[in-house]
Amino acid sequence: MSLTCDYFLAPPSPFVYMGHARFIDLARRYDVQIQLKPIDLGRIFSGSGGLPLAKRPPQRQAYRLIELARWSKFLGLPLNLQPKFFPVAGDPAARLIVATQLAHGTEKALELVAAVSKALWVEERNIADEATLQSVAEHLSLDGKALLAASSGASVQAAYDANTDEAASAGVFGAPWFVFDGQPYWGQDRLDFLERAFAEARNAQR
DSSP: EEEEEEEEEEETTTHHHHHHHHHHHHHHHTTEEEEEOOOOOHHHHHHHTTTOOOGGHHHHHHHHHHHHHHHHHTOOOOOOOTTTTTTTOOOHEEEEEHHHHHHHHHHHHHHHHHHHHHHHHSOOTTTTSSHHHHHHHHTTTHHHHHHHHHHHHHHHHHHHHHHHHHHHHHTOSSSEOOOOOOEEEGGGGHHHHHHHHHHHHHHHHH
């Protein structure tokens, strides 16, 4: 029996950036199919009591920077703690990822998630800018112009809205968020627990 894991994400999240490659590696190692679901984190926050970064108390903002630096060093991942284009609207990139998923499948969309995250957190690029998104897509040998056009279409918006509605129904309140075997896992720092769950599920099938 195939195993699947829901992967709810918001493209601007630094924690998506830090956990993305590791999650994909885990899914491949345990032969778990990824159900990619980009979401509108602003809508999720409004329904769950979450606050965008600029509205959080100073002590929470300060600790966030400490955690980002700590994890960046621990994982050996480059990261600009305060990139030039952040905070940034996540909708344009999320819709582009959805459009790519619909047109080319989940694997290519996952590649685009990685490239968009890197553009923001390493390369100091504006992922809400159409020219930037087109360039990022074309670097992956995708037709960026066509995908951008598709990303403004009704089918993409409907899929994006459905992902966000599903996230709200599942109790999601942050990103990245994983749901496996009915259990939620919030954040890249919960991937060890998710791996244990993958291993247990795989062992149970043997």
